[in-house]
Amino acid sequence: MCLGIPVKIVELPDEHCALVEIDGIRRKVGLQLVGNVSPGDYLMVHAGFAVEVLDLAEAEARIKLWEEFLKFEGAGQA
Amino acid sequence: MKVLGRLNDSKLSMQMLHRVRDTATRVTARLGRPVLLMEVCGTHTTVFSRTGLRGLLADLVELRSGPGCPVCVTSATDIEAMMALARLPGVILASFGDMVRVPGATGSLESARARGADVRIVYSPADALDLARANPGREIVFAGVGFETTAPMVAAVIMQARSQRLNNFSVYSLHKLVPPVMRALLESRDVPVDGFILPGHVCTVTGSRAFDFIGAEYGIPAVVTGFTLVDVLDALETLLNQVLINSASVTNSYRWVVRDAGNPRALEIMKNCFYPDEVSWRGLGNIPASGLAIREDLTNWDAGRKFAVEVPPVEEPPGCRCGDLLRGKITPPECKLFNRKCSPAHPVGPCMVSTEGACAAYRVSDTSQPGR
Ligand code: SF4
Numbered sequence: 001m002c003l004g005i006p007v008k009i010v011e012l013p014d015e016h017c018a019l020v021e022i023d024g025i026r027r028k029v030g031l032q033l034v035g036n037v038s039p040g041d042y043l044m045v046h047a048g049f050a051v052e053v054l055d056l057a058e059a060e061a062r063i064k065l066w067e068e069f070l071k072f073e074g075a076g077q078a
Numbered sequence: 079m080k081v082l083g084r085l086n087d088s089k090l091s092m093q094m095l096h097r098v099r100d101t102a103t104r105v106t107a108r109l110g111r112p113v114l115l116m117e118v119c120g121t122h123t124t125v126f127s128r129t130g131l132r133g134l135l136a137d138l139v140e141l142r143s144g145p146g147c148p149v150c151v152t153s154a155t156d157i158e159a160m161m162a163l164a165r166l167p168g169v170i171l172a173s174f175g176d177m178v179r180v181p182g183a184t185g186s187l188e189s190a191r192a193r194g195a196d197v198r199i200v201y202s203p204a205d206a207l208d209l210a211r212a213n214p215g216r217e218i219v220f221a222g223v224g225f226e227t228t229a230p231m232v233a234a235v236i237m238q239a240r241s242q243r244l245n246n247f248s249v250y251s252l253h254k255l256v257p258p259v260m261r262a263l264l265e266s267r268d269v270p271v272d273g274f275i276l277p278g279h280v281c282t283v284t285g286s287r288a289f290d291f292i293g294a295e296y297g298i299p300a301v302v303t304g305f306t307l308v309d310v311l312d313a314l315e316t317l318l319n320q321v322l323i324n325s326a327s328v329t330n331s332y333r334w335v336v337r338d339a340g341n342p343r344a345l346e347i348m349k350n351c352f353y354p355d356e357v358s359w360r361g362l363g364n365i366p367a368s369g370l371a372i373r374e375d376l377t378n379w380d381a382g383r384k385f386a387v388e389v390p391p392v393e394e395p396p397g398c399r400c401g402d403l404l405r406g407k408i409t410p411p412e413c414k415l416f417n418r419k420c421s422p423a424h425p426v427g428p429c430m431v432s433t434e435g436a437c438a439a440y441r442v443s444d445t446s447q448p449g450r
């Protein structure tokens with residue numbers, strides 16, 4: 001029941017609700033707990049409500065950091 | 079979207095796993111024993127099982143589950159109370175799916191339904207509000223089970239019911255708070271945990287700072303993380319390095335989702351609807367200010383006050399060790415009923431029912447996990 005799902009906002013019919021796509025099915029997601037959002041933003045959704053807006057650039061940076069670190073380490077060991 | 083896929087990239091994860099194993103090897107050498115980490119969140123328990131990570135680290139890292147599955151920590155007495163509510167004439171009890179199969183003393187919500195009670199499974203508390211709109215002649219009671227992740231959305235729904243004057247909707251609040259139970263666990267000193275993996279989605283609401291006391295007051299490191307392979311391995315590497323250098327900081331490794339101060343809107347709406355109250359946890363007993371009661375000005379939407387059902391206290395099922403499991407004292411295979419009398423088809427305790435229950439998770443892959 002605690003599963004959170006990252007989803008992209010497809011449409012914003014009103015300020016309280018976003019339309020998103022989960023497994024190919026359009027669903028309504030409550031926006032009462034997050035601030036201003038725009039179509040294209042990503043949300044963490046739990047039980048039909050967005051709990052946070054995702055910072056995908058931060059995720060990307062974290063992945064990059066690991067890739068570089070592992071490359072550097074691999075080179076050091078070779 | 080691409081980046082979300084890369085967070086579960088198998089090649090990157092394998093390389094990260096090598097690195098994590100290296101660090102874990104150094105930690106175990108320093109400690110002279112495997113390092114003992116607790117994953118507080120039930121979803122992390124399932125990730126460790128589903129991905130096989132628990133088994134791949136078993137020689138170096140001993141993982142214990144904590145009190146992080148909201149269905150599992152709900153006491154048998156509270157389940158009986160929900161069944162009593164469901165049996166009241168005119169009531170429709172709406173619940174998350176995981177809850178309905180958990181056995182109380184006289185059955186479960188599912189068996190109550192088989193005997194005529196109107197129990198409906200909902201995906202969201204908002205669906206329960208829709209039920210109230212669609213059934214004006216009935217009383218809709220939502221079984222409010224969950225931690226800080228769930229409580230703000232239930233609060234939002236209660237506020238909506240008030241503004242739309244939906245007086246046939248109410249919530250039976252069994253919501254619980256994670257920081258107080260962590261404190262109770264640490265105070266008991268039951269298990270010598272070397273580091274904590276903190277519940278990522280609880281922290282979206284509370285913020286990572288709500289857990290700073292674990293390091294500051296108890297000297298144990300902790301890390302907030304999410305549920306992809308990269309999230310979990312990144313957090314393990316961070317946590318193991320903290321153990322290695324004897325650091326007791328609480329780190330937020332889930333910055334793409336969690337803000338250090340949490341979600342102010344969610345915290346605000348939760349405060350407007352609930353107040354902290356002493357509640358009973360399965361396996362841990364009563365803990366002060368560890369639950370959320372509905373505020374007096376919202377009595378109309380509080381099923382506890384509206385219907386005032388009384389049930390006698392119920393003993394936990396004989397032989398079931400969910401309590402010890404939720405305190406991190408044992409792993410599922412150490413329960414004598416595990417895989418024998420207790421299985422997903424015939425669950426004895428909640429930890430075998432809920433998708434986030436440790437016993438159900440251990441069934442997925444690694445039943446051969448060494449116990450101690
Ligand atoms: S195996 Fe069953 S009886 Fe044993 S602790 Fe788990 S849920 Fe309880």
